[in-house]
Amino acid sequence: MGKRLKRLVAVIKKEMIQVLRDRRTLAIVLITPLLELFLFSYAVDMTVDHIPMAVADMSLDNESRALIKALTASGYFDITLSVRDEEQVVRAIDEGRVQAGVVIPPDFAQQVERGDAQALILLDGSDSFTVQSGYSAAMAIAQAEAIDLLAQQVGRLGISVSLDSLPVTTATHVLYNPALDDMVFIVPALAVLILQVLSVNLTAMAVARERELGTIEGLLITPIRPTELMLSKMTPNLFVSAVGLASITLLGIYWFDVPFQGDPWLFAWVSLLFIISGLGLGLLISTVSHTQHQAQQITVLLFLLNLLLTGFIYPRAPMPPVVQAIGNLIPLTYAIRITRGIFTKGVGLSFVWTDVLALAFYGGMMIIAASVTFKKRLD
Numbered sequence: 001m002g003k004r005l006k007r008l009v010a011v012i013k014k015e016m017i018q019v020l021r022d023r024r025t026l027a028i029v030l031i032t033p034l035l036e037l038f039l040f041s042y043a044v045d046m047t048v049d050h051i052p053m054a055v056a057d058m059s060l061d062n063e064s065r066a067l068i069k070a071l072t073a074s075g076y077f078d079i080t081l082s083v084r085d086e087e088q089v090v091r092a093i094d095e096g097r098v099q100a101g102v103v104i105p106p107d108f109a110q111q112v113e114r115g116d117a118q119a120l121i122l123l124d125g126s127d128s129f130t131v132q133s134g135y136s137a138a139m140a141i142a143q144a145e146a147i148d149l150l151a152q153q154v155g156r157l158g159i160s161v162s163l164d165s166l167p168v169t170t171a172t173h174v175l176y177n178p179a180l181d182d183m184v185f186i187v188p189a190l191a192v193l194i195l196q197v198l199s200v201n202l203t204a205m206a207v208a209r210e211r212e213l214g215t216i217e218g219l220l221i222t223p224i225r226p227t228e229l230m231l232s233k234m235t236p237n238l239f240v241s242a243v244g245l246a247s248i249t250l251l252g253i254y255w256f257d258v259p260f261q262g263d264p265w266l267f268a269w270v271s272l273l274f275i276i277s278g279l280g281l282g283l284l285i286s287t288v289s290h291t292q293h294q295a296q297q298i299t300v301l302l303f304l305l306n307l308l309l310t311g312f313i314y315p316r317a318p319m320p321p322v323v324q325a326i327g328n329l330i331p332l333t334y335a336i337r338i339t340r341g342i343f344t345k346g347v348g349l350s351f352v353w354t355d356v357l358a359l360a361f362y363g364g365m366m367i368i369a370a371s372v373t374f375k376k377r378l379d
Contacts, residue, residue: 016236051134052317054081054092054101059108067119067142071102076137080317089122093175094347096337099124099315100134118171125177126185126344130315138172176261176344184259187252188343189312191245192274192335197303198244199278200285202237204295207286207374226371234279234367241275261346270338270352273359277331280366287373306332334358 053071057064071077081098083089089101103120111117121138123131177184224232249267252258260267285302289295307313309327316324316333327333334355341347349356 012232012235049076049133049137050078050318051076051100051130051315052080052098053077054083054089054098055079056083056085056089056101056103058085058106059104061109063109063112063117064104064119067104068102070141071138074137074141076133076141078317086120086122090175093122093124094341094345094351096341099130099317100138121172123172123174125174126188126340131174131177131185135172135174181257183252183256184344187256187258188339189336191248191252192271192339193306193310193312193332194248195241195245195271195275196278196306196332196335197299199237199241199275200282200299200302202240203233203279203282204285204289204299205292206233206283207289209292211290212292226374227367229374230280230283230367230370233283234276237279238272238275241279242272245271245275258343260343262342263348266349267339267342270342270356270359271335273356273363274331274335274338277359277363277366280363280370281331283370284366284373287370302330305330309333311336331359331362334362 055068057068068079072079077100081092083092083101086101086103089098089103092098093101101122103122105111105118108117108119119142121134121142123134123138125131249260253260281302282299285295285298289298305326309319309323310316310330310333311327312332316327319327338352338355338359341352
């Protein structure tokens with residue numbers, strides 16, 4: 001055990017010296033995430049439909065069913081979950097199962113007859129694109145449904161009713177971000193996207209660069225084992241990634257005024273798992289690539305998949321199962337849900353433990369896979 005530790009420490013020291021010696025590259029690595037945060041934060045804007053919605057219909061009458069039908073017919077909402085009350089709707093949003101909810105009171109039909117009916121629509125304020133589309137759609141649908149009910153009353157009673165007094169109104173509350181500040185939506189997910197790119201790029205060139213420079217021959221004749229080599233190449237970059245994460249997070253909180261609602265320590269150690277998974281994925285890319293150019297091509301493809309399949313831009317719920325399965329192979333998918341949950345919603349480990357477990361498993365598997373694919377011989 002002592003000899004293994006000495007070998008590992010020696011190679012880690014060598015890797016650390018190599019990282020610190022190239023100060024220009026190190027400076028670029030640390031500054032680039034900050035520039036990307038500024039550029040992307042002010043540029044992202046999307047509109048979303050088919051938003052997963054939970055329904056708490058405590059009335060179960062024709063009027064409530066008509067409102068729900070109007071919401072689904074619009075194409076903006078898909079009813080994916082039925083629950084009993086408002087508390088369960090909020091919990092479903094917290095857990096990420098839905099991004100919107102509608103709560104209809106028990107006496108909704110009587111309220112409609114009196115002309116003062118009100119349904120509550122809840123939107124997930126941690127997702128910019130969802131809330132922007134959902135808010136406008138909910139208001140328009142509710143108004144259209146109210147006018148339709150009013151017209152029915154006029155026809156049934158044969159009287160003149162002013163459109164200034166509609167029989168149904170909705171109170172729409174945006175959870176976690178009532179001011180609809182775009183930075184609150186964008187910054188948490190963008191922070192982990194940049195961190196993923198940083199961590200993967202730091203290690204993706206590691207083994208491929210050793211091959212091109214010829215220095216891998218020196219490693220091949222040493223008694224160091226593949227797993228020890230992988231860990232030694234990850235350790236210096238782990239510290240660099242941690243510095244990058246801290247700078248991005250502090251910039252988001254103090255420059256963009258994004259409130260941090262959760263437990264900082266929980267966020268820190270979960271982020272550490274994410275960094276390890278990203279570094280492990282980068283090592284795997286490096287070991288299967290014969291040149292740095294090949295490694296760069298794979299990281300570019302991975303970046304595109306990060307943008308499209310992880311929920312950063314497009315919601316994952318409407319995606320086909322096969323596409324969702326591909327997204328599940330990318331650690332950013334889990335990190336985005338975790339970060340939005342802790343950063344924006346302030347949820348605890350009980351809400352995100354499955355994603356945390358997936359990251360831990362992913363990081364371990366990537367290190368093992370990289371060690372297995374690394375061959376202690378020249379091709």
